[in-house]
Amino acid sequence: xxxxxxxxxxxxxxxxxxxxxxxxxxxxxxxxxxxxxxxxxxxxxxxxxxxxxxxxxxxxxxxxxxxxxxxxxxxxxxxxxxxxxxxxxxxxxxxxxxxxxxxxxxxxxxxxxxxxxxxxxxxxxxxxxxxxxxxxxxxxxxxxxxxxxxxxxxxxxxxxxxxxxxxxxxxxxxxxxxxxxxxxxxxxxxxxxxxxxxxxxxxxxxxxxxxxxxxxxxxxxxxxxxxxxxxxxxxxxxxxxxxxxxxxxxxxxxxxxxxxxxxxxxxxxxxxxxxxxxxxxx
Numbered sequence: 001x002x003x004x005x006x007x008x009x010x011x012x013x014x015x016x017x018x019x020x021x022x023x024x025x026x027x028x029x030x031x032x033x034x035x036x037x038x039x040x041x042x043x044x045x046x047x048x049x050x051x052x053x054x055x056x057x058x059x060x061x062x063x064x065x066x067x068x069x070x071x072x073x074x075x076x077x078x079x080x081x082x083x084x085x086x087x088x089x090x091x092x093x094x095x096x097x098x099x100x101x102x103x104x105x106x107x108x109x110x111x112x113x114x115x116x117x118x119x120x121x122x123x124x125x126x127x128x129x130x131x132x133x134x135x136x137x138x139x140x141x142x143x144x145x146x147x148x149x150x151x152x153x154x155x156x157x158x159x160x161x162x163x164x165x166x167x168x169x170x171x172x173x174x175x176x177x178x179x180x181x182x183x184x185x186x187x188x189x190x191x192x193x194x195x196x197x198x199x200x201x202x203x204x205x206x207x208x209x210x211x212x213x214x215x216x217x218x219x220x221x222x223x224x225x226x227x228x229x230x231x232x233x234x235x236x237x238x239x240x241x242x243x244x245x246x247x248x249x250x251x252x253x254x255x256x257x258x259x260x261x262x263x264x265x266x267x268x269x270x271x272x273x274x275x276x277x278x279x280x281x282x
Contacts, residue, residue: 017050020045022227023231037282038074053083055227059085061084139199142182142185153191165198170203214242249278
C-alpha cells in the first residue's frame with residue numbers, strides 16, 4: 001500500500017470532495033483556543049459550497065459545542081451541523097427510555113466536566129453521585145487535569161463490582177487542556193473495563209457516530225466525503241471503517257510525532273490516511 005499524499009492545505013483538496021467531517025480539538029483548536037487561520041479556512045470551505053459537519057468526541061451535546069466554538073470566533077454559518085458523540089448518545093438514551101417504559105426513572109452516575117449536565121437534560125433519568133446505587137454510568141468527560149486516575153478508580157469500583165454498564169460518550173484517551181495533555185474519558189472507560197465493568201463506546205471510531213453523520217449526508221456519494229482529524233486511532237480509523245477518505249493533520253495530539261511514530265500508529269490501528277496536511281489552513 002502506498003503512503004499518504006502530502007498536501008499543503010485545504011485548497012489542494014476542496015475540488016476533490018463535496019462534504020467534510022472535521023474534528024474539533026487538534027484540528028480547529030486546542031485547549032487554549034483556535035489555531036491560527038482555522039476559522040478563516042472553515043469559512044472559506046463553506047463559501048466554496050461544501051457540506052460541513054464538525055464531528056467531535058465531545059460528551060457535551062451539539063448545541064453546547066456550537067455556542068463554545070462561536071464564542072471562540074468561528075462563524076456558526078461555516079458548518080451545517082456540529083455532531084458530537086454526546087448528542088448521538090443522548091438520542092440513543094432517549095429512544096431506549098421510550099421503548100423501556102419502565103415507569104421508574106433509572107439512576108445515572110454522570111461523569112462530566114465543568115458541571116455540565118447537558119448529556120442528561122430532558123431525559124427521564126435521575127442523577128446520582130454514587131457508584132453504589134447507580135443503574136448505569138454515563139461517562140461524558142474527564143477531569144484528568146484536576147484529579148489523578150485513582151479518583152475515578154474509587155468512584156467506579158463499586159459500580160463495576162455490581163456489574164453496572166457504562167456508556168462512554170468520549171472515547172478520546174488523551175485530551176488537550178490549557179496546560180497541555182491529560183488523560184481523557186476514554187482512559188477512564190479503559191479503567192472501568194480493567195475493574196471488570198462493561199463499556200459501550202459511542203463516538204469516533206465507532207459505528208453509531210458515522211451512521212448518524214452519513215444519514216445527514218445521504219445525498220452525497222461516499223467517495224466524495226472526506227474526514228479530517230489529528231488522531232489515527234479515532235479520526236483516521238473511523239474514516240476507514242466508514243469507507244471514507246481521510247486527512248491527518250499534524251497538529252493536536254501528534255504534533256511532536258515523527259514520520260516513524262506516525263507510521264507505527266498506521267500499522268497498529270490498521271488505518272492509513274489518504275492525505276497528510278501540516279495544519280488546517282487553506
